[in-house]
Amino acid sequence: MKRFSAFLLCIVMIVGLMVVGCGSNKPAQSAQGDVAADMKAIKDRGVLKVGVKVDVPKFGFKDPQTNKIDGLEIDIARAVAKKILGDSAKLDVQGVTAKTRGPLLDNGEIDLVIATFTITDERKQSYNFSEPYFKDGVAMMVKKSSGIQSVKDMNGKKIGVAQSATSRKALQEEADKAGVKVQFLEFGTYPEIKTALDSGRADVFSVDGSILAGYLDDSTTILNDRFAPQEYGVASKKSNTALAKTVDEVIAEMKKNGELDKLIQKWGIK
Amino acid sequence: MNGPFADYKWVALAHDWAVFGEGFANTVLVSFFALVLALALGVLFGVLGSSKLKSFQVITRVYVESIQNTPLVIQVFFLYHGLPHLGVMLPIFAVGVLGVGIYHGAYISEAVRAGIQAVPRGQLEAAYSQGFSFWSAMRHIILPQAKRMALPPMTNQAVSLIKNTSVLAMVAGGELMYQADSWSSTNLYYGPAYVATGVLYIILCLPLATYARKLEQKAEVNA
Numbered sequence A: 001m002k003r004f005s006a007f008l009l010c011i012v013m014i015v016g017l018m019v020v021g022c023g024s025n026k027p028a029q030s031a032q033g034d035v036a037a038d039m040k041a042i043k044d045r046g047v048l049k050v051g052v053k054v055d056v057p058k059f060g061f062k063d064p065q066t067n068k069i070d071g072l073e074i075d076i077a078r079a080v081a082k083k084i085l086g087d088s089a090k091l092d093v094q095g096v097t098a099k100t101r102g103p104l105l106d107n108g109e110i111d112l113v114i115a116t117f118t119i120t121d122e123r124k125q126s127y128n129f130s131e132p133y134f135k136d137g138v139a140m141m142v143k144k145s146s147g148i149q150s151v152k153d154m155n156g157k158k159i160g161v162a163q164s165a166t167s168r169k170a171l172q173e174e175a176d177k178a179g180v181k182v183q184f185l186e187f188g189t190y191p192e193i194k195t196a197l198d199s200g201r202a203d204v205f206s207v208d209g210s211i212l213a214g215y216l217d218d219s220t221t222i223l224n225d226r227f228a229p230q231e232y233g234v235a236s237k238k239s240n241t242a243l244a245k246t247v248d249e250v251i252a253e254m255k256k257n258g259e260l261d262k263l264i265q266k267w268g269i270k
Numbered sequence B: 001m002n003g004p005f006a007d008y009k010w011v012a013l014a015h016d017w018a019v020f021g022e023g024f025a026n027t028v029l030v031s032f033f034a035l036v037l038a039l040a041l042g043v044l045f046g047v048l049g050s051s052k053l054k055s056f057q058v059i060t061r062v063y064v065e066s067i068q069n070t071p072l073v074i075q076v077f078f079l080y081h082g083l084p085h086l087g088v089m090l091p092i093f094a095v096g097v098l099g100v101g102i103y104h105g106a107y108i109s110e111a112v113r114a115g116i117q118a119v120p121r122g123q124l125e126a127a128y129s130q131g132f133s134f135w136s137a138m139r140h141i142i143l144p145q146a147k148r149m150a151l152p153p154m155t156n157q158a159v160s161l162i163k164n165t166s167v168l169a170m171v172a173g174g175e176l177m178y179q180a181d182s183w184s185s186t187n188l189y190y191g192p193a194y195v196a197t198g199v200l201y202i203i204l205c206l207p208l209a210t211y212a213r214k215l216e217q218k219a220e221v222n223a
Helices: A002-030 A037-045 A072-085 A101-106 A167-178 A190-199 A209-215 A241-256 A259-266 B007-015 B017-049 B054-068 B072-086 B092-118 B121-129 B134-171 B176-187 B190-222
Strands: A048-052 A060-062 A091-095 A112-114 A127-129 A134-143 A157-162 A182-187 A204-208 A220-222 A227-232 A235-237
Touching: A037 A072, A037 A241, A048 A072, A048 A101, A060 A072, A060 A091, A072 A091, A072 A112, A072 A241, A072 A259, A101 A112, A101 A235, A127 A241, A134 A167, A134 A190, A134 A209, A157 A167, A157 A190, A167 A182, A167 A204, A167 A227, A182 A190, A182 B176, A190 A204, A190 A209, A190 B072, A204 A209, A209 A220, A235 A241, A241 A259, B007 B017, B007 B190, B017 B054, B017 B092, B017 B134, B017 B176, B017 B190, B054 B092, B072 B092, B072 B134, B092 B134, B121 B134, B134 B176, B134 B190, B176 B190
Parallel strands: A048 A091, A048 A112, A157 A182, A157 A204
Antiparallel strands: A112 A235, A127 A235, A134 A204, A134 A220, A134 A227
């Protein structure tokens, strides 16, 4: 009896926690009525907070020598900061991972996520996504010594993918088409997948092609196949609609005036 | 309404319950075998550590100190990513059982050693005088008495062991935490995912913890 009531107490506490969680979400929702409450908050703060990748060379990468984070996505963040605050330096970037980017947006720790975030219908339910600023296909890296040439050679192989990445689904479809059985291992960060490939835990390292290029070395090669084009978008909290609209405008403008293409060239992406 | 705990996210969770069921089953399996290993190692090294032989004591100290003073994450990383470079490719299930089992074996051995040392020295000497060998004296005379002292902390170790199987999430372990990460990071419904996962761990751990508390109370009464 005692044990049961203790268990009941736990359940009540958890439900209570959820109600609090929902409750704290409400003010943000009602703020929606006030036209640009979310924009005002950023202007009052005087700095735009953006979550970026720190482990994807050319997109968002923290240089171990200088400790500075830079890349295409940081340049996009600068453009958004310039639009909102009139100064591209009024920007505060912080590293996010696949696991942290959703919660950090929800709790308001960051305003935007520009971190090779693939747009999916499912995710659109939870967050606002801008129009895509980059399109890339899922690619595969293997050890040269493995002799793997294409998906057909992957029967019974283990494929290392990133948590929260859409590559798993894309690759599963390809494997089904080729009639081969594959197994997936999900890891939290890209370096961990590379470690797994090196140690032989995974036979294939599969993420978006542009990300994969940063991990190429002498013993590995990237297969030519590309699957399921992924579109990257800038994400914001669902209730921050004014911010989402502004971001969308910035991306549209950068596409139109060729600024985005210039940046992609500047970073030597494809 | 939207937010981390929006209704449709719970619906999605209910729909994909099998993912969490699979993780739960794996957590139970890994925990069970890891616990068996931890108990075996704990009793073995607990006895060795309380023996008078210097070399046994040294072996036990090396085991206990090297395991207790490095993070479990490093030990599991070594088993998972390190050993393959030395030509040993352990399946992930074995990584879990060995990693968590060896880790908690070190803690349990300390509990066992404390229990043995709480049994008056004269008991062993009396057993010797009756013609018992060291091991049979341990088995029939000392350990049954040491058990009463050692059992409550050992049960607490079992609770920690179950929770610590969650480090396998970092090496694609397929247990509950990994499945929760995997499921929630794809659709970003992390709210329901981690609440449900927490509840599942409570279901596993709370009965054990309650049992441990009862044992502790009983030990106090008997003492």
